[in-house]
């Protein structure tokens with residue numbers, strides 16, 4: 001993939017929660033290391049589900065990461081912290097503000113392979129910025145599906161649950177969590193409270 005020129009590029013790994021985005025990111029990082037490439041991995045300050053400096057999958061795989069602010073000028077710590085690495089990976093991109101798009105564009109322009117992972121829909125099934133922008137600008141996009149916890153069909157949506165019941169549509173967009181508060185669901189089985 002992409003070995004002829006010295007130009008950089010952006011790869012986006014997206015889809016619903018539990019679809020295997022982090023496992024796929026870790027797979028690409030392992031292969032880059034086997035190829036003798038230096039990698040740098042970043043995650044947002046907000047997500048400490050798997051330990052503050054660890055990118056972790058729901059199935060247990062992990063990789064050490066640098067924690068950077070999720071918004072404002074602090075996002076540029078990603079470029080400031082680099083030390084000649086070939087591959088730059090950013091997990092949980094859905095927690096970052098729009099500046100992440102400029103950071104990824106600059107990294108790709110400077111010759112880096114940039115791998116970005118994050119869910120592309122909010123619990124309301126709306127586009128979850130900045131993923132849609134990154135998907136439009138990326139050279140490669142892989143959209144993964146989980147298994148719907150209700151019907152077993154492929155799942156593209158994120159069902160938020162509060163006390164086991166569908167969350168209200170008016171809830172906050174950002175709520176860090178895993179299977180205690182989210183399920184993967186298909187279009188038909190995804191639901192929101194609106195009363």
Ligand SMILES: Nc1ncnc2c1ncn2[C@@H]1O[C@H](COP(=O)(O)OP(=O)(O)O)[C@@H](O)[C@H]1O
Nearest residue numbers: 017018019020021022023057058059146147184
């Ligand atoms: N509904 C589901 N569909 C598919 N995999 C699931 C589901 N619930 C839990 N898993 C587990 O989650 C793993 C994927 O985890 P992960 O890579 O962290 O996903 P993501 O980063 O997309 O949230 C799967 O390999 C499987 O072990």
Ligand SMILES: Cc1cn([C@H]2C[C@H](O)[C@@H](COP(=O)(O)O)O2)c(=O)[nH]c1=O
Nearest residue numbers: 017018119122123158173174175176177
């Ligand atoms: C849908 C949705 C998700 N989140 C949070 C919940 C998790 O902490 C992450 C997604 O993690 P994953 O690695 O993709 O499993 O995002 C949120 O804050 N708001 C939402 O609407």
Ligand SMILES: [Zn+2]
Nearest residue numbers: 148151186189
């Ligand atoms: Zn379903």
